[in-house]
Amino acid sequence: MRAAVLTASGGPEVLAIRDVARPTPAAGEVLVRVRTSALNRADLLQRAGVYPAPPGAPPDIGGIEFAGEVASLGAGVRGWSPGDRVFAICGGGAHAEWVTVPAVTLVRIPEALDWDTAGAIPEAFMTAHDALRTQGGLQQGESVVVHAVASGVGLAVAQLGHAFGARVFGTTRTPAKLELARQYGMSDGLVMDRELGGLRDRVLAFTSGRGAEVVIDLLGGPYVAANTELAAVRGRIVLVGAIAGSQVTMDLRRLLARRLTLRGTVLRSRSTQEKAEVARGFEQEVVPLLSDGRARAHIDRIFDLADIQEAHRWVESNSSAGKVVIRVS
Numbered sequence: 001m002r003a004a005v006l007t008a009s010g011g012p013e014v015l016a017i018r019d020v021a022r023p024t025p026a027a028g029e030v031l032v033r034v035r036t037s038a039l040n041r042a043d044l045l046q047r048a049g050v051y052p053a054p055p056g057a058p059p060d061i062g063g064i065e066f067a068g069e070v071a072s073l074g075a076g077v078r079g080w081s082p083g084d085r086v087f088a089i090c091g092g093g094a095h096a097e098w099v100t101v102p103a104v105t106l107v108r109i110p111e112a113l114d115w116d117t118a119g120a121i122p123e124a125f126m127t128a129h130d131a132l133r134t135q136g137g138l139q140q141g142e143s144v145v146v147h148a149v150a151s152g153v154g155l156a157v158a159q160l161g162h163a164f165g166a167r168v169f170g171t172t173r174t175p176a177k178l179e180l181a182r183q184y185g186m187s188d189g190l191v192m193d194r195e196l197g198g199l200r201d202r203v204l205a206f207t208s209g210r211g212a213e214v215v216i217d218l219l220g221g222p223y224v225a226a227n228t229e230l231a232a233v234r235g236r237i238v239l240v241g242a243i244a245g246s247q248v249t250m251d252l253r254r255l256l257a258r259r260l261t262l263r264g265t266v267l268r269s270r271s272t273q274e275k276a277e278v279a280r281g282f283e284q285e286v287v288p289l290l291s292d293g294r295a296r297a298h299i300d301r302i303f304d305l306a307d308i309q310e311a312h313r314w315v316e317s318n319s320s321a322g323k324v325v326i327r328v329s
């Protein structure tokens, strides 16, 4: 099968399209013919050599989400048939024509979604749902702050937050992205400068002085300390990414005084059982929204698998908004 193979660690030039052996499904697994995937920061980090594949995933093929058709079933798998349209997250290996995944992590694709759209959904919407609901405990009537609001995950957070009855405030460094996020459920937002100037005051004004009950931080670095200034008493800060930095200096007394929770989360390395739970939560609360158009993927660009190097360069440039889709077959 054709796959985008990491021939070494480094820049996008280490990616090569190669013929490799098609995987076979073990007991409990399903072989899926991949139609589309998408590109994620995890793929960029893995390529750079700083984020190795989790155990069980191919060490040299990225791609942590896919949409495709069930091709064959491993021993003991029930409930799926060849030809079923499915999407899921996985530990890697989806930038290839075929991938094997545990059957319990699969979700049926709603009829209304074409392959390009379906491939843009699992990672962003499962991450957003898990961060808002499972990690953040979001309730109707609360306020959410999300940093990098026009990213793939950010636009999903804005839409789901809105759909769950919360008001969403977003940040970005790019003015045009703020306008885009307003079309995806964000009520208000702010273009950030290097000092994150004005952020606390704007969020306090947005929340009538209370602060945000839930903060979804996709960036880390200096945003973490800022979060403690804008969170409500007993606010929940969920750290999902650290592309703005992994070191932070902050006044811990803010956590004490406001009784804040600061929680980190990651999906890629979770166990099969945990990923199955994420898939069920997504199925119950997000798939209905995707089916009738209350939530949708924003596709920034579509690349063929053969152009995987170009796709990596595009995401790395921070120019994209929403999702970058990879057409595989």
Ligand SMILES: NC(=O)c1ccc[n+]([C@@H]2O[C@H](COP(=O)([O-])OP(=O)(O)OC[C@H]3O[C@@H](n4cnc5c(N)ncnc54)[C@H](OP(=O)(O)O)[C@@H]3O)[C@@H](O)[C@H]2O)c1
Pocket (backbone or CB within 6 Å): 040, 041, 042, 123, 127, 148, 149, 150, 151, 152, 153, 154, 171, 172, 173, 174, 177, 218, 219, 239, 240, 241, 242, 243, 244, 245, 265, 266, 267, 268, 315, 318, 319, 320, 321, 322, 323
């Ligand atoms: N924990 C998990 O399981 C999980 C799952 C998925 C994603 N993530 C993480 O979530 C984050 C978002 O992922 P994504 O796929 O949605 O990202 P994305 O679509 O690639 O967008 C990221 C955006 O972040 C902004 N940005 C980049 N570097 C920045 C910096 N130094 N300071 C401020 N803003 C910066 C840029 O937009 P601007 O124009 O606004 O600068 C960039 O376009 C990443 O950190 C990713 O690793 C984690």
